[in-house]
Amino acid sequence: MPISFKRYPTRGIYDEMVGPRSRPRPVAERVCEYFESLSDDELKDRVDSVNLNIMAMGITFTVYSDAGNIDRAWPFDVIPRLIPLSEWRRTEAGLKQRLQALNLFIDDIYGKQRIIADGVFPRELLTESKNFRPQCVGASPAFGVWAHICGSDLVRDADGTLYVLEDNLRVPSGVSYMLENRMVMKRVFPELFDNMDILPVDDYTAQLFDTLASISPRPGSYPSVALLTPGIYNSAYFEHSYLAQQMGAHLVQGSDLFVADDDCVYMQTIEGPSRLDVIYRRIDDDFLDPEVFREDSVLGVPGLMRAWRAGNVALANAPGAGVADDKVVYAFVPEMVRYYLDQDPILPNVPTYLCMHEKEREHVLTNLEQLVVKPANESGGYGMLVGPASSSAERDKFAALIKANPRNYIAQPTLKISTVPTLTAEGAAPRHVDLRPFILQGDQLYVTTGGLCRVALREGSLVVNSSQGGGSKDTWVVNDGEAT
Amino acid sequence: MLLSRVAEHLYWMARYLERAENTARLTNATSNLLLDLPKGVDLGWESLLGIMGSRAEFFQHYNVVDERNLMRWLLADERNPGSLLGSLSLARENARILRDVLQRELWEEINDLYLMAKRDAAGAVGRRKRYEFNRAVVSRRQAILGIVVGTTSRNDAFQFMVIGRNLERADMSTRILDAATVELMHSGDELRPFGNIRWMSVLRSLTAYQMYRQHVQVRVRGPAVLRFLLQDRLFPRTVAFCLREIQICLEGRDGAAAGLPNNQEPLRILGRVLRKIDQADVYALVESGLHQFIDEVQVGLIDIHTALSNSYFGNAQSQSQSQAQVA
Numbered sequence: 001m002p003i004s005f006k007r008y009p010t011r012g013i014y015d016e017m018v019g020p021r022s023r024p025r026p027v028a029e030r031v032c033e034y035f036e037s038l039s040d041d042e043l044k045d046r047v048d049s050v051n052l053n054i055m056a057m058g059i060t061f062t063v064y065s066d067a068g069n070i071d072r073a074w075p076f077d078v079i080p081r082l083i084p085l086s087e088w089r090r091t092e093a094g095l096k097q098r099l100q101a102l103n104l105f106i107d108d109i110y111g112k113q114r115i116i117a118d119g120v121f122p123r124e125l126l127t128e129s130k131n132f133r134p135q136c137v138g139a140s141p142a143f144g145v146w147a148h149i150c151g152s153d154l155v156r157d158a159d160g161t162l163y164v165l166e167d168n169l170r171v172p173s174g175v176s177y178m179l180e181n182r183m184v185m186k187r188v189f190p191e192l193f194d195n196m197d198i199l200p201v202d203d204y205t206a207q208l209f210d211t212l213a214s215i216s217p218r219p220g221s222y223p224s225v226a227l228l229t230p231g232i233y234n235s236a237y238f239e240h241s242y243l244a245q246q247m248g249a250h251l252v253q254g255s256d257l258f259v260a261d262d263d264c265v266y267m268q269t270i271e272g273p274s275r276l277d278v279i280y281r282r283i284d285d286d287f288l289d290p291e292v293f294r295e296d297s298v299l300g301v302p303g304l305m306r307a308w309r310a311g312n313v314a315l316a317n318a319p320g321a322g323v324a325d326d327k328v329v330y331a332f333v334p335e336m337v338r339y340y341l342d343q344d345p346i347l348p349n350v351p352t353y354l355c356m357h358e359k360e361r362e363h364v365l366t367n368l369e370q371l372v373v374k375p376a377n378e379s380g381g382y383g384m385l386v387g388p389a390s391s392s393a394e395r396d397k398f399a400a401l402i403k404a405n406p407r408n409y410i411a412q413p414t415l416k417i418s419t420v421p422t423l424t425a426e427g428a429a430p431r432h433v434d435l436r437p438f439i440l441q442g443d444q445l446y447v448t449t450g451g452l453c454r455v456a457l458r459e460g461s462l463v464v465n466s467s468q469g470g471g472s473k474d475t476w477v478v479n480d481g482e483a484t
Numbered sequence: 485m486l487l488s489r490v491a492e493h494l495y496w497m498a499r500y501l502e503r504a505e506n507t508a509r510l511t512n513a514t515s516n517l518l519l520d521l522p523k524g525v526d527l528g529w530e531s532l533l534g535i536m537g538s539r540a541e542f543f544q545h546y547n548v549v550d551e552r553n554l555m556r557w558l559l560a561d562e563r564n565p566g567s568l569l570g571s572l573s574l575a576r577e578n579a580r581i582l583r584d585v586l587q588r589e590l591w592e593e594i595n596d597l598y599l600m601a602k603r604d605a606a607g608a609v610g611r612r613k614r615y616e617f618n619r620a621v622v623s624r625r626q627a628i629l630g631i632v633v634g635t636t637s638r639n640d641a642f643q644f645m646v647i648g649r650n651l652e653r654a655d656m657s658t659r660i661l662d663a664a665t666v667e668l669m670h671s672g673d674e675l676r677p678f679g680n681i682r683w684m685s686v687l688r689s690l691t692a693y694q695m696y697r698q699h700v701q702v703r704v705r706g707p708a709v710l711r712f713l714l715q716d717r718l719f720p721r722t723v724a725f726c727l728r729e730i731q732i733c734l735e736g737r738d739g740a741a742a743g744l745p746n747n748q749e750p751l752r753i754l755g756r757v758l759r760k761i762d763q764a765d766v767y768a769l770v771e772s773g774l775h776q777f778i779d780e781v782q783v784g785l786i787d788i789h790t791a792l793s794n795s796y797f798g799n800a801q802s803q804s805q806s807q808a809q810v811a
Binding site: 232240 | 485486487488489490491577580581582583584585586588592595596599640744745746795796798
């Protein structure tokens with residue numbers, strides 16, 4: 001059955017491509033028309049070609065539980081998500097503003113703590129934060145930037161408002177899939193790229209390299225940059241090797257590196273030790289340095305923190321940057337924007353109730369059925385309560401958890417997150433999506449054009465994580481010719 | 485600046501790719517030979533187990549040495565890390581680790597070759613599709629080599645691929661010679677008339693038959709074949725040729741490439757093995773001591789590997805050991 005949008009359901013939900021009365025939105029007219037014009041055979045042909053390309057390019061992600069078969073092809077949907085450039089310009093500005101404020105906050109927290117002294121941010125939040133690293137107090141990374149690479153998740157509610165759902169400041173992943181998705185789409189649907197003004201995404205790796213180079217402790221000389229990976233069994237290894245390759249950086253494991261008596265970091269090469277300037281680390285703080293954090297870590301490098309504190313090596317993201325990657329701290333980001341930048345936030349937060357405040361806690365406890373409750377420090381959708389889908393036993397359990405440890409919980413209204421048409425056995429059907437743009441900060445700020453669009457492939461599902469039945473789509477920022 | 489660990493993965497990737505190609509050539513040549521031998525002549529299949537050095541492992545999984553079992557073991561059985569499919573799987577694993585270093589095209593071809601072999605290897609256990617399958621493996625492997633030679637800078641990474649490929653090639657050539665020697669020495673009278681066919685098959689396993697005929701103006705006879713495959717300076721699969729290629733990687737060529745750092749010890753060991761081969765009197769060896777001579781050459785190849793490992797692969801010794809068990 002060829003694709004048709006004539007009866008595409010959009011009631012009660014915001015669809016990114018198809019507007020009210022099943023009419024394609026202006027930005028998506030051409031794409032909708034194109035997909036409707038494909039015969040069954042043509043469509044199948046394209047889908048097969050996409051799958052073949054994904055296999056051949058070896059685009060994979062790793063699932064821990066699949067013993068023996070660690071590589072899985074990346075689930076991908078051929079219908080792209082479209083964003084008008086005029087809207088994107090505003091989003092981009094909002095993301096830059098946000099990361100700037102977050103970095104000022106982190107630098108302040110590990111420095112003078114003005115924001116606490118001024119009564120904007122409560123001190124007790126800090127002392128109870130899992131991701132606050134006392135070992136980082138007093139450090140001063142270049143440009144005062146701690147989070148050089150940030151992945152912020154955006155979702156759109158039924159009324160069309162775009163919200164920031166969370167900021168990933170530790171080791172955000174997914175950008176390579178964004179780049180590979182585009183490569184696949186260009187191979188399989190070249191005519192669409194011919195006919196439309198779609199902005200390119202592939203300068204990301206060059207921008208990433210420039211960002212990393214800008215924080216080198218030896219400015220002037222060509223920096224020696226490496227990406228530190230936990231190794232081939234990590235779920236994001238594909239991405240690590242991809243980024244290292246595209247940047248022309250070394251891909252290293254902890255065992256390739258050592259810290260010498262001069263507190264500098266060296267790689268083991270066939271010519272002997274060679275000094276490193278910048279490490280884009282893709283392992284968690286906990287595993288970075290067994291001398292300082294977890295003693296049993298074999299992934300990290302003993303002495304790495306010593307070298308970093310001495311200013312002999314730059315780490316991206318800096319250790320401790322995760323302090324701002326906490327769902328309670330998240331609630332304060334709009335305040336940070338006002339406090340540090342003296343600006344109004346361009347992108348709103350999802351309204352958030354902090355259970356640590358008595359009044360808000362009362363509201364949460366009496367309205368559990370309508371709310372989503374999240375623990376402060378988990379990621380990947382673990383340990384959550386989705387009110388409308390919960391049983392009364394689950395709600396009781398969460399009520400008890402919240403009362404026992406109010407600092408650890410926040411609650412948000414259940415959003416009706418937007419959809420994009422997605423290919424299913426019955427033609428194109430709406431599936432929920434989010435968007436993860438990546439924001440870089442070194443001596444300059446940069447935002448990817450669009451980002452990684454993740455889609456919940458199961459009908460009605462809101463879970464977009466690839467480990468739990470999610471897939472992805474290419475995201476096209478399209479020049480709509482409107483003034484920005 | 486090449487990481488030690490990366491150098492080691494490059495070396496092993498090249499070895500496994502070469503091993504897969506050699507296995508394909510060898511099984512094709514053997515299949516071909518057996519069609520020419522009279523029924524009841526006991527020759528061939530089991531010698532493949534000797535060549536591949538996996539006799540004991542084979543009998544852990546199979547009871548009978550017959551064509552089907554052997555072909556399954558050598559081509560399609562992933563329990564055998566030295567099988568064609570096993571080699572390609574290991575080559576791909578190494579390539580996967582090296583994706584940041586390899587040309588994208590190269591990774592895609594290696595991945596593709598593995599996926600093809602995984603799909604078709606079981607079908608090549610029977611005779612009908614075996615030739616076609618092996619041919620496809622060889623030709624796609626050659627395409628990979630073409631990408632390496634045609635699009636890779638002559639940097640240190642390239643040198644380690646060349647070294648791995650040539651050491652594996654020399655290794656396989658000596659294994660094939662060894663098997664033929666042992667077989668013909670111990671064969672009874674019924675096999676003697678087929679000695680020439682056997683030596684022709686040796687040449688064919690190494691794709692050396694035509695070059696031999698062009699360069700060696702005598703008919704196919706044991707000592708001449710041996711001399712050609714051990715000492716010839718022009719044919720790229722002879723043992724001496726392979727070792728000279730490694731020597732060039734280590735030393736650099738005519739001052740154009742600088743060669744590899746820390747090359748004294750590997751060069752010293754390599755020179756020793758090369759002299760031994762160059763100076764050998766093959767005709768005398770055929771009369772006595774050939775088997776032992778080839779054994780010594782094989783030990784020499786292992787010494788070269790160890791010297792490379794000590795000079796370059798440094799702290800990655802644990803992996804080196806586990807991979808070497810497969811070698």
